[in-house]
Amino acid sequence: MRNSIQKKLFITYGIAIIIGFAILALTLLKIFDRYFIENRKELLYEQGRKVAREAASVLYLGNPDSKSLINDLQVLDKFLNAHIWVVNGEGTVIAVSGSREDSLLGRRVSEEKLCILAKGESIEARGNFEGMLSEPSLTVGYPVFVNGRFSGGVLVHASLLEIQGNLREIYRLTLWAILVSVAVAYGILYIQIRRISDPLREISEAARVIAGGEFQRRLDIKTGDEIEELGRSFNNMAESLEKIEENRRNLIANISHDLRSPMTSIRGFIEGIVDGTIPEDRREHYLSIVLEESKRLIEITNELLELSNIQQGRLEIRExxxxxxxxxxxxxxxxxxxxxxxxxxxxxxxxxxxxxxxxxxxxxxxxxxxxxxxxxxxxxxxxxxxxxxxxxxxxxxxxxxxxxxxxxxxxxxxxxxxxxxxxxxxxxxxxxxxxxxxxxxxxxxxxxxxxxxxxxxxxxxxxxxxxxx
Ligand SMILES: Nc1ncnc2c1ncn2[C@@H]1O[C@H](COP(=O)(O)OP(=O)(O)OP(=O)(O)O)[C@@H](O)[C@H]1O
Ligand SMILES: [Mg+2]
CATH class of the missing domain: 3.30.565.10 (Histidine kinase-like ATPase, C-terminal domain)
Incomplete structure (x- = not known):
């Protein structure tokens, strides 16, 4: 990238391309993220609702060891790949889906979370649920009311690690796709810029050559646009310059030719007089010829001067x-x-x-x-x-x-x-x-x-x- 127009175009278009793709990437990632999380949430809610119905009877009877509930929870745990907790009206965990989580039985969820459930609203959270979970999870909580009285809730936790793994894969693919697109865009940009700047460089190079006096130089630009037009005008200009140069050479040749003949004869006669080849009685005759010839010289220079003055538009016209x-x-x-x-x-x-x-x-x-x-x-x-x-x-x-x-x-x-x-x-x-x-x-x-x-x-x-x- 030697010249600046190429650099300028490359930088400005390059920035535009990068900004464009960056916006696209961010939007795509946001959309993917939302899609995956929302999808998962939906599923969790659906199952949570089912469990809640079953849990209602257990909570109502106050029998936390219900075998069938635990069984269901375990099946759902496998199916959903999520952990399910049932909490009672005080926020104490009374049932868990996995045996590994038995240690959580008897622990209480925070007052704040319980309040949300008690109001009949559902919980949505991301993270390790106030330190109660070992890995970052997506949590949805569903309240359970029995006979119109708040009796507890069902909390479903799905690990985010899996989702994040999927998302990471998608991010990677997206990033690659975008990098490849940027590279392709840059390639096309480069070719386009070359198509503009190469002929311009050719023109300026030709102009330099012509300025150096080599008037035969012509351009052959075939881009089919304004640059080709510029090339054509340039060639016309070069042609005119060549013609002017030729005229100038001819003019000088003509002038010197026309000045030489009277000067040669003047010189010849004067030499003849000086060295005595022309006898004394003929001198006057030859001197008069010399006078004639010198008058001619003056006349021709005057005429040339006049012509050049007229051509330069120095003629004053008085109508x-x-x-x-x-x-x-x-x-x-x-x-x-x-x-x-x-x-x-x-x-x-x-x-x-x-x-x-x-x-x-x-x-x-x-x-x-x-x-x-x-x-x-x-x-x-x-x-x-x-x-x-x-x-x-x-x-x-x-x-x-x-x-x-x-x-x-x-x-x-x-x-x-x-x-x-x-x-x-x-x-x-x-x-x-x-x-x-x-x-x-x-x-x-x-x-x-x-x-x-x-x-x-x-x-x-x-x-x-x-x-x-
Ligand atoms: N009336 C004419 N009849 C015939 N030939 C002519 C006539 N006028 C011009 N020419 C021709 O055109 C040429 C150019 O004329 P032009 O007046 O430019 O030059 P010139 O008369 O030879 O010289 P100058 O006018 O500089 O004294 C002449 O040399 C002559 O051959
Ligand atoms: Mg004449």
Whole structure:
């Protein structure tokens, strides 16, 4: 019994079992005792009454040596295994059933006992009858009245030794039965307690292992009760932890990968400048690349920081009413130069001229610039971009559709992952880090809005909702 829950259950249930059985034992013993004594008493009374009738004539005649009475007494003595005395009205023993007791003839019973008989009541006593008997006995006494006058009584003594012997045997059996029952009860209790405490120990052991970083550990508890449920929840927790751990590892691997490439090129160029491999007239050119790369480094760290802040819920949301179409148009102007460079065809279809939104304007602008940036970046030259706002019950949907290589559905679900970059982003436009959409997704979820992406043959549509004012 190593742990305390087992000990506690064992002690409390154990005490309950013992108290229960003790009460049962005491009651049983009391019942046995009473049953035996009462039974015996009954028998003694019955015979006492018979003797009393016979004794009446003898007492009336005052002839204590009546042969037939003594004979009867002797027969009854054998039959009942009891000694019978006849006392006269003064309390003097005038006849006894056994010859061994002849010495008692002539002795007197106590005044107190005689009084009881004289009142017409019967005597019931346990013990050695005021020292007159050699062994503890059960005594019943019966008064005898002749013609309405108290004339004496009949006392029947049955040895208690025999009864006690019988009772002792019964006590012994009862005690054994109870001991065996207690042992069985304890055995069952032990098994039951183990069934509770073993899985608990298994769970705490697994928790320790997981806390130590071994996330693969799972439980297999089949008790069919709440503990099994606990085991299942525990396994779910372990699974989530494992996933988080895996994410963390991937994230670190991705971050180091993305930080390494700009840092390697910065180092390469600076080394070249320092050791003179790069001629003086080319230095300025390479330094400007170094500047670009270091700007990229700052940008990526900023973005990562922003993402982690948003994920930790450190985003302050300040809702206000603003006109959405105007906001989108203004955001778009920033991309005008690149749009004309790539000869993109942009259409702007709006449901109403003015459409009031109720949200955090700054955050919506960040969502918009990320989506617009992607659209401009990933639409091939001469392609087209279409922006739509749809006013629905309670919310506005903003759709940004652009032509380009179709993205297959498996890839579509991945675009929200941190550091996910499609093939297009890797080759031609290597400016991105694959963080834009994960930031967008976080912002949208903090704003309690929805965002989704769909695609078809040669186009992609990103859409999100904004609350209406
Ligand atoms: N409008 C789009 N058309 C086609 N592909 C897209 C579009 N928007 C996103 N993608 C794909 O989803 C990937 C993830 O986009 P995301 O904005 O997260 O990263 P990124 O634009 O490559 O880099 P960053 O936004 O960090 O500068 C992109 O690399 C691209 O493959
Ligand atoms: Mg992007």
């Amino acid at each position: 206000e009413a603003f006109e959405l179409n105007e906001t989108i148009r203004k955001k778009f102007i920033a991309y005008e130069k690149r749009i004309t460079e790539k000869k993109l065809n942009v259409t702007f279809s709006i449901c109403e001229e003015r459409i009031m939104a109720m949200s955090d304007k700054g955050l919506i602008e960040r969502v918009l610039s990320n989506l617009l940036d992607n659209a401009v970046k990933f639409t091939p030259e001469m392609g087209s971009i279409e922006i739509r706002t749809l006013s629905k019950e309670g919310s506005i949907t903003v759709e940004i559709k652009n032509t380009g290589e179709s993205i297959n559905s498996k890839e579509l679900t991945k675009v929200w992952e941190r550091f996910y970059k499609g093939d297009a982003s890797r080759g031609l436009y290597k400016g991105g880090y694959g963080l834009g959409l994960s930031i967008v997704k976080e912002i949208i979820s903090q704003l309690n809005e929805k965002i989704w992406v769909s695609g078809g043959e040669g186009y992609v549509v990103f859409a999100f909702t904004v609350k209406k004012a």
